[in-house]
Structures are given as structure tokens and as C-alpha cells.
Amino acid sequence: MGIPVLGSGRQAAEIVQRFRKKNTQIDEIVIAMPSVTGRKLNEAIAHCRATGVPCKTVPSVATLLTGQVLVSQIRDISTNELLGRKPVRLDEEVIRGSIEGRSVMVTGGGGSIGSELCKQVASFRPEKLIIFERAESDLFRIHNDLVQRFPHVEIIPLIGDIQQYSNVEQAVQNHSVNSIFHAAAYKHVPMMERHLVEAVKNNVLGTRNVVNAAAYNGVDNFLMISSDKAVNPTNVMGLTKRVAEEIASAMPSSEESSQTKFVSVRFGNVLGSNGSVVPLFREQIAKGGPVTVTHPDMKRYFMTIAEAVQLVLQASTMGKGSEVFVLDMGEPVPIVNLAREMIRLSGFEPDVDIEICFTGTRPGEKLFEELVLEGEQIVPTYHEKIKIFRGARMSRPEIDQWLKELQSLVSRENELSIMQHLRSLVPEYQPDGRWRAMLQPQRVRGAVVS
Numbered sequence: 287m288g289i290p291v292l293g294s295g296r297q298a299a300e301i302v303q304r305f306r307k308k309n310t311q312i313d314e315i316v317i318a319m320p321s322v323t324g325r326k327l328n329e330a331i332a333h334c335r336a337t338g339v340p341c342k343t344v345p346s347v348a349t350l351l352t353g354q355v356l357v358s359q360i361r362d363i364s365t366n367e368l369l370g371r372k373p374v375r376l377d378e379e380v381i382r383g384s385i386e387g388r389s390v391m392v393t394g395g396g397g398s399i400g401s402e403l404c405k406q407v408a409s410f411r412p413e414k415l416i417i418f419e420r421a422e423s424d425l426f427r428i429h430n431d432l433v434q435r436f437p438h439v440e441i442i443p444l445i446g447d448i449q450q451y452s453n454v455e456q457a458v459q460n461h462s463v464n465s466i467f468h469a470a471a472y473k474h475v476p477m478m479e480r481h482l483v484e485a486v487k488n489n490v491l492g493t494r495n496v497v498n499a500a501a502y503n504g505v506d507n508f509l510m511i512s513s514d515k516a517v518n519p520t521n522v523m524g525l526t527k528r529v530a531e532e533i534a535s536a537m538p539s540s541e542e543s544s545q546t547k548f549v550s551v552r553f554g555n556v557l558g559s560n561g562s563v564v565p566l567f568r569e570q571i572a573k574g575g576p577v578t579v580t581h582p583d584m585k586r587y588f589m590t591i592a593e594a595v596q597l598v599l600q601a602s603t604m605g606k607g608s609e610v611f612v613l614d615m616g617e618p619v620p621i622v623n624l625a626r627e628m629i630r631l632s633g634f635e636p637d638v639d640i641e642i643c644f645t646g647t648r649p650g651e652k653l654f655e656e657l658v659l660e661g662e663q664i665v666p667t668y669h670e671k672i673k674i675f676r677g678a679r680m681s682r683p684e685i686d687q688w689l690k691e692l693q694s695l696v697s698r699e700n701e702l703s704i705m706q707h708l709r710s711l712v713p714e715y716q717p718d719g720r721w722r723a724m725l726q727p728q729r730v731r732g733a734v735v736s
């Protein structure tokens with residue numbers, strides 16, 4: 287076809303270097319060896335990876351023969367299509383109407399969910415996009431990316447901490463913010479099991495600060511990103527997110543003049559977010575294994591980040607105030623199948639080339655996360671993938687009093703009394719691991735002391 291053959295795979299690094307010297311950048315290497323598996327493919331990938339250029343493989347012949355993929359679908363080793371779902375149906379005009387020409391702030395804008403929110407919000411041409419983030423390098427990265435992609439949008443990077451009320455209030459006032467997407471949070475389950483006070487300061491009191499800044503400064507819309515782990519929580523992370531939902535959905539008292547519509551959106555894991563299984567498995571596969579899965583029966587809901595954020599934006603246009611929206615994540619995926627699929631997509635045979643080993647569940651981890659999508663408390667919306675959870679709601683004065691007491695317990699850093707106070711708001715919390723041991727009723731001389 288007139289395309290020059292430059293050499294063999296072993297020479298990949300040398301060839302890339304040769305082109306670099308001529309000021310020609312190689313953007314991508316496609317490893318088109320579908321009949322090769324195991325050691326040979328491993329070698330080919332290693333040679334190509336050594337160049338530092340992104341690599342893609344075509345699926346193995348076995349996968350092609352099962353008809354699961356088309357030959358034309360060259361797969362990224364970064365596997366973004368693991369779920370094979372249809373694109374989400376969106377009412378873009380309604381979303382545009384809620385963002386175009388307005389001042390929008392995203393907290394935690396440097397994180398996995400926050401940065402995707404920033405990208406999608408920017409694509410609807412807000413007047414201003416304020417990225418509120420505590421981690422300087424993540425803020426720097428997302429800001430750089432966005433100014434290049436969206437030169438017509440004013441993008442303002444703000445280093446700030448939601449734990450400091452004045453930081454949030456200044457951001458809202460200085461930029462006359464109309465809408466807030468609140469994605470700043472701590473999210474790692476095992477980490478939060480050990481850091482109750484920090485989890486409460488960030489996820490609960492931090493959320494209170496953002497909610498109050500929105501209410502006192504005439505913000506029109508506030509949306510908090512929640513998690514399936516807030517449903518009947520078994521860990522500190524989920525517990526704090528459930529409390530944060532309660533704060534956001536508290537009913538304003540009749541004399542309050544706040545015009546803000548507060549909503550939360552719950553969903554399960556997204557593919558490829560910071561610290562999630564996909565980057566972990568990718569790293570383990572690149573090292574030649576083993577790939578670690580906690581339990582053979584462990585299942586999780588998965589969506590791509592883009593899919594989840596599209597639905598979040600759609601839900602943001604539906605809120606009348608105080609709702610908790612729940613996204614339908616499709617069927618839960620056994621984690622071990624995800625591991626196998628990723629190993630195959632990287633050109634290896636699971637359990638032959640790369641071993642899968644089971645490490646056991648960690649405290650607070652459920653085998654299966656619930657996302658209640660049916661029952662009396664669930665109300666459908668006009669979008670088939672978005673439902674509303676109608677739980678009992680507290681009034682704003684009630685939650686404010688509860689928060690005042692929490693704040694004073696946090697200042698004394700007494701973990702047990704903080705936990706008891708949290709449980710008074712979320713009685714369905716089922717502690718696990720060290721928290722179960724700490725909260726178990728103790729028998730003392732025949733009396734039960736809780």
C-alpha cells in the first residue's frame with residue numbers, strides 16, 4: 287500500500303527516537319498481532335511501551351472469533367469500553383439552558399468526578415467556571431487542560447478548602463456564583479475507617495459550609511455528588527455521605543428566604559477514577575501480575591465517568607429542591623470478570639499468563655453495594671436512568687442544631703461520642719471492623735451499657 291516498513295517491533299524505541307530527531311512525533315503505536323498471546327505479545331508490548339508512546343492492541347483472535355468485538359475496534363490498553371453500553375440519552379438543550387452564560391463553581395474540581403464535571407460544564411459555555419480545589423497540582427493540571435480546550439470560557443482556578451467557610455464564601459461572592467456542583471470529599475473506604483474525625487470535618491462539616499455559603503449568598507442551584515455507599519452504610523465514608531445528603535436535603539423553614547434548590551445525586555463506582563480498581567489492575571497487569579481481587583463474589587456497579595457526569599447534569603435540571611436522585615447503573619459487574627476482561631484486553635490469558643489472587647474483604651467493605659431503585663421510596667422521572675429517593679427529611683433548624691452539637695464534639699476529638707452522634711441521625715448504619723467492636727454493647731456486672 288505504499289507505506290514504508292521501518293523495522294521490527296524490537297526496534298520500536300530506536301525508530302521512535304529516529305523520528306524524534308527529525309522533529310516528528312509518534313503519537314501512538316498499534317500492536318496489530320491478534321494471533322499472538324502470552325510471552326510473545328508480552329515482549330511486543332514491553333518493546334513498544336519502552337518508547338514512552340501510548341500503545342493500543344487489537345483484540346486476540348479468540349475474542350474476535352466470539353464475535354464480541356469488531357476488527358475495526360482497536361482497543362486502548364487503558365480499556366474504557368469495558369462496559370459495552372449504549373450512549374446515555376440526554377436532553378442537551380435543557381442542560382445548556384441551565385449553564386450557558388452563568389457562573390458555575392465545581393468544588394473538588396481537580397478530582398476524578400470534579401474534573402469531568404468541569405469539562406462537561408465548560409462545553410456548555412458558562413460565563414465563568416470556577417474550579418475550587420485544595421490540591422494545587424491537580425488544580426494546575428485541570429486548569430491547563432481546560433484553558434486549551436475552551437478558550438472562550440473564563441476559567442478561574444481557586445485554591446481553597448471547603449473546611450474553611452470563608453474560603454467558600456469568598457469564592458461564591460467574588461464570582462457571583464449561580465450554580466455549585468459539590469464534588470470535594472474524602473472517598474477511600476479503608477482510609478476513612480481509621481480517620482473518623484477527618485472524614486466528618488471534610489464530608490460533613492465541609493458540606494455544611496458549602497450548603498450555607500450557597501443559601502446565604504443567593505446561589506440558585508446546589509448539587510452534591512453522593513455515593514451508593516451512603517445507602518444503609520457499613521463504613522465511615524458512606525455514613526458521612528449519608529449525613530451530607532441529609533444536610534443538602536433538609537427542608538427550609540417557612541420564614542427562610544433562601545432561593546437555593548439543593549439536591550444530591552447518588553451513584554456507584556465509575557471506571558478509571560483515582561484509586562479505583564481499573565488503574566490498579568492496569569498497573570498490576572503491566573507488572574506481569576498477580577491481579578488482586580478481594581473476593582470471588584465481589585460485585586460493583588460501574589459506569590464510565592463521562593456517563594455518570596452526563597446524568598448528573600441532566601438530574602441538575604430536574605431538581606425542585608431537597609431531592610436525592612439515584613442513577614440507574616445497569617447490572618452490577620463481578621469484579622473478577624472485570625479483572626479477566628482487562629487481562630484479555632491487554633493481550634494476556636487470565637490464570638495462564640497473569641494470575642488472579644483473592645485477598646479477602648476489608649473492614650467496611652460490602653460484597654455488593656445496594657442502589658435501591660425500586661420500592662415505595664423510589665419515584666421515577668422522565669429519564670429512564672434517573673430516579674428520586676424520597677426518604678424522611680429533617681427541617682433546616684433541626685439539622686442546624688444537630689450540626690452545632692457535632693461541631694462541638696469534633697473540637698474535642700472524642701471519636702466515640704462523634705460516632706454516637708452520627709448514628710443518632712443514621713440509625714441504619716451497620717458498623718464493621720474496629721467500629722463494630724467499639725460500638726458493641728458491653729456487659730458489665732449484668733448490666734448492658736451501650
Ligand SMILES: NC(=O)c1ccc[n+]([C@@H]2O[C@H](COP(=O)([O-])OP(=O)(O)OC[C@H]3O[C@@H](n4cnc5c(N)ncnc54)[C@H](O)[C@@H]3O)[C@@H](O)[C@H]2O)c1
Binds near residue numbers: 553557
Ligand atoms: N469515583 C467514584 O467511583 C465515585 C462514584 C460515586 C460517587 N463518588 C463520589 O464523588 C465524590 C468525589 O469522588 P472522586 O472519585 O472524584 O474523588 P477524588 O479524590 O478523585 O476527588 C476529590 C477531590 O476533592 C478535593 N478535595 C477534598 N477535600 C477537599 C477540601 N476540603 N477542599 C477542597 N477540595 C477538596 C481533592 O483534592 C480531590 O481533588 C466523593 O464524594 C465520592 O464518594 C465517586
